[in-house]
Amino acid sequence: MDALIAAEGFEDALREEVAAVGLRATTAAPGVVVVDDAWPEGLDPVFARQRLPGCARAAGDSVARLAKATFDLLALPLDSCDHWSLHAFAWPGPDPADPSKGRPALVAGALLDLVHRHRRRARRRFVPLDDLTPEQAADLSLAQVLLLDRGAALVSLARPARLPVGLDPDPRWPAGVVAVAPDRRAPSSAYRKAEEAYARLGLAPRPGERVVDLGGSPGGWTWTALARGARVLAVDRAPLAPPAGGHPLLEERRGDAFRFEPDAPVDWLLCDVIAAPERTLDLLDRWLAGAWCRRFVVNVKFKGTARQAPLDALRALLARRGARARVKHLVHDKNEVTAFGLA
Ligand SMILES: C[S@@+](CC[C@H](N)C(=O)[O-])C[C@H]1O[C@@H](n2cnc3c(N)ncnc32)[C@H](O)[C@@H]1O
Structure with missing residues (x-):
């Protein structure tokens, strides 16, 4: 199962793309389209901001329980990753410019704490997003935790596919939200x-x-x-x-x-x-x-x-x-x- 996230209101456009490659999709939450099979490697879904390849569902009615359920899914596969990074985000989230803010950041903190305590080697191989160089981005595994609501998340761990331009999923931008610095001098917001x-x-x-x-x-x-x-x-x-x-x-x-x-x-x-x-x-x-x-x-x-x-x-x-x-x-x-x- 792959999850694809779209801008709110563009789920249908994304579902149409999914249907065009012969796969079935359901909308799991606003902006979250779940494909019941694996998305074809190397094919870039235009309306997907980000892709969560091979994701599974985690449930927990508190930050600690959700982090533990996420850890249980990730712990073993993390052992075989060289370097890895983590995106935890809500989609569309209360702050569209920074979908990692708030509860996702708390879940990420609790998850890293569990990794630190129980998977020392994996913790040493963790690369924080702020330290990520473009070269590293192209050569690591990306863990993604997408909070669907307060008690459920979709969890994915995958090596990004190299596209002719960029990576899919792209480890540089959680939820695919590319931060653009405001420029008040520009004659238009375009x-x-x-x-x-x-x-x-x-x-x-x-x-x-x-x-x-x-x-x-x-x-x-x-x-x-x-x-x-x-x-x-x-x-x-x-x-x-x-x-x-x-x-x-x-x-x-x-x-x-x-x-x-x-x-x-x-x-x-x-x-x-x-x-x-x-x-x-x-x-x-x-x-x-x-x-x-x-x-x-x-x-x-x-x-x-x-x-x-x-x-x-x-x-x-x-x-x-x-x-x-x-x-x-x-x-x-x-x-x-x-x-x-x-x-
Ligand atoms: C969306 S605006 C472009 C905004 C611009 N990229 C910016 O950042 O400010 C589209 C522009 O296309 C121009 N346009 C439409 N048809 C055109 C044509 N056939 N030849 C030249 N300009 C055209 C319009 O005058 C308009 O200024």
Whole structure:
């Protein structure tokens, strides 16, 4: 049994993805979809923030009892782990920005205490989240404890699968909630999507790199590149707002993003144009076919609940063009997903 967690309100989108690979799913709690079989290794569920592979249920009507039931499930398999880390979280949890706060932190503390007392070797091999380097993240086992309510949890211990971009589950972010630092200077809150994509990609625009931002107004995404010292050409029918608008590293082009072609290949394509998914997919396809960018972050917006066909087409196009990419429903994505990767 695998558990997949989705943004609240997107359980149906996730269940549809599960059904598309021929598995059966039930919604165990808001945002928690349980798949009765193992999720196919290497297949990245777009609407899942995080995956709990091979999970089992633990029950206990106090923090101590829940921690003990969790320990009983984890103790033996932990013996054979080299290094491991732990995510304990509630989903969606009282604080969506930090699903580990409160009771999950208490359960994690009690669990680590039991490991310390009864499994000394495993305790020595524990890597706290704050100390986790990207190299370690790619090479450890991840224990996850998802509190469903005050007395029940889903518990998983697994080695993350390596994807073309990132890991699944990703040990860097409990519940897959990628923390993005607030930036009050950004002209729009949309910058958070670009920042999350950079964090997941492990790459961001660098000083001197050339960036094209299609549908760049009012300038949140453009700002993420300008603030890093990259040069941006923003194409939109509307102007960009300061401090992106008027920035010395910015060139604004008023026009149609779908007709734009760069004079020479650029380092990054950013695209957040509001358009039907087929149009955005065509645009990305042309950019990849033409080798017009080395890296890309492209947001695809859905119309209503018709998501599966565009998602299939997006995956097929990324595979056809040989892109090392990932498609995710990001923390700040609404009825949309973001494709990011290396062309
Ligand atoms: C969601 S907003 C982009 C927000 C932006 N990424 C930010 O961070 O501030 C979508 C933008 O796409 C622009 N847009 C829509 N259709 C376009 C087209 N055919 N050509 C150029 N821009 C277009 C809109 O004017 C709008 O500014």
